Structure formats: C-alpha cells, structure tokens
Amino acid sequence: MSGSMAMFAIEDAFLKVLTRTMPVWQLLAMVGVMAGAVFWLRLARRGGRLWTRDLWHPMALLRNAGEIVGAICLVTALAVGDLAVTSAILQVLPLTLVLGAALFLGEKVGWRRWLSVAVGFAGVLLILRPGTAAFQPAMLWAVAGVAGLTLRDLATRRIPAGVASDQLSASAYGAMVPAGLVLGALAGPAPMMPGAVESALLAGTVVFGVVGYATLVAASRLGEASVVAPFRYTRLAFALVVAAVIFGERPDAATLAGAALIALAGGYAMWREAGLRRARKPVDGLIRPS
Numbered sequence: 001m002s003g004s005m006a007m008f009a010i011e012d013a014f015l016k017v018l019t020r021t022m023p024v025w026q027l028l029a030m031v032g033v034m035a036g037a038v039f040w041l042r043l044a045r046r047g048g049r050l051w052t053r054d055l056w057h058p059m060a061l062l063r064n065a066g067e068i069v070g071a072i073c074l075v076t077a078l079a080v081g082d083l084a085v086t087s088a089i090l091q092v093l094p095l096t097l098v099l100g101a102a103l104f105l106g107e108k109v110g111w112r113r114w115l116s117v118a119v120g121f122a123g124v125l126l127i128l129r130p131g132t133a134a135f136q137p138a139m140l141w142a143v144a145g146v147a148g149l150t151l152r153d154l155a156t157r158r159i160p161a162g163v164a165s166d167q168l169s170a171s172a173y174g175a176m177v178p179a180g181l182v183l184g185a186l187a188g189p190a191p192m193m194p195g196a197v198e199s200a201l202l203a204g205t206v207v208f209g210v211v212g213y214a215t216l217v218a219a220s221r222l223g224e225a226s227v228v229a230p231f232r233y234t235r236l237a238f239a240l241v242v243a244a245v246i247f248g249e250r251p252d253a254a255t256l257a258g259a260a261l262i263a264l265a266g267g268y269a270m271w272r273e274a275g276l277r278r279a280r281k282p283v284d285g286l287i288r289p290s
Helices: 002-018 024-045 058-080 083-090 093-104 111-128 137-156 165-187 196-222 225-247 253-279
Strands: none
Touching: 002 024, 002 058, 002 083, 002 196, 002 225, 024 058, 024 165, 024 196, 058 083, 058 137, 058 165, 083 111, 083 137, 083 225, 083 253, 093 111, 093 137, 093 253, 111 137, 111 253, 196 225, 225 253
C-alpha cells in the first residue's frame, strides 16, 4: 500500500509539470487514451471484452461522470495551486465517502465516525482558511475534485459485482477523451505538439499511475483491510517530500496541522469501517454483531 501511494504521488508530480506547457484538456485526453489502452490490454489478456451492456448500467455511467469531474478539477488544482495542499485536501476522500454513504446510501454511521468526519473537515478548513489573507480560491478546485471522486466511489459500490475492475477503469479513462476534447472546444487554449520531454512525462504519468493501481489492488487483496487501509495516508507524506524537493514548496504550520487532522481522522475512519466490515462477516452460519 505504501508503494502504491508513492507511485500516485510521483504521478501527481508528473501531471503538475506537464500542466506548465500542456493545456489541461489536452493532458486529460492524452492520458485517457494511453491509460485506457493499458487497462484494455489487461482486460483482453484475461479474455474480457471492453464494451458490454454492463457499461450502460446507470451506476457505471454515474461512476464515469464522477471520474471525469474529479480528474478535471484535480488536474486543474495541480496546475494552479500547490501539490502539497492539493494532496492534503485529497486525503479527505475517505471521510466524504462516510458522509455520502450515510446521506445517500442509507448506511448506518456511529458517533465515532461522525466525529472523525467533523475533525477531518475542520482540517480542510484549517488548510483553506476562508475569509483570511491566506485563502487561495484556486484550492476550491481540489475540493470540487474530491466531490467528483466521492461520486465515483459511491457509484462503484452499486455496480454489479460481476463487472471487471479493469473494464471499469478502461471505461473511465476512455470517457476522459471526449470530455477533454469537449472542454478544449468550449474554453480550452490551443493544443501543443508534445516534444520529447512531454512525451517522456506522459509515459511516466501512465506508468506510475498503472503501477500504483496494480499495487493498490494487490495490497487490498493480500492484506488485512483494517491494517492496510490507513497506510493510504502515506501518500500525503510522499507528496510533501516530492513537493519540497521538486517544486520547492514549504507548507506553513496551519496547512501541516490541517493535513495532520485529516490524516488522523481519515485513518481512524478507515480502520473503524474495516473492523466493522470484518465483524459482520458470517462465521459458522452466524453473523457477528456489529
């Protein structure tokens, strides 16, 4: 899990560098083509098909919509803001999933996880500090990106279990291609021809993203969920190091304190949810009490 988070942190750095010369819409479309092809090849090796009726399921379409919104907003946040701050806000995703599952999916949430949600959002406010001189409106792109990814993950929970994850991933990346082109036609700057440096960065983005995805799946399958899940927050530590070394970012004390609150609250929420899920598993024909 820690290795997976390191891959994603490096992928974000590649994306941020690319946004200096390449329009966001073009970057999304090109990454969509390349990463979508990788997942399609993974699917084809297993004898699966990319296009099936399963992809017309309303939850699959909603998942793709959430992926598109999340990708556009987070890449924009990387382009106009700091990597460290964007990564810190992104870590609130497990808490927004708890909130969304309670509000829209009818899941029961105890007072401990509600408290962790409140603490996590307090951390976000500490980072954003609205109404003060430190407030950066550009970071609202990261908040909107978290909202999109929350929609994606909530919809994923309602997709039939028989749909392959590689098929969903290929579909989501594929959907980013027309979305990027439409965005470019409506409001985007002119495209640029990638040179050798941009092509290498694009390849690195896809490689680190796919390796991160593969190791994330391996960690989820091999490890005990209650132990493995909180290690998702190592992504924040890796992002802080990458941001400092490559981009010279130095988050202030309030930002670091907010990030710490988010990590502690989110790590507890994931640990608690994984423990409850394990407690509900059938044992000798009985259901353990939650």
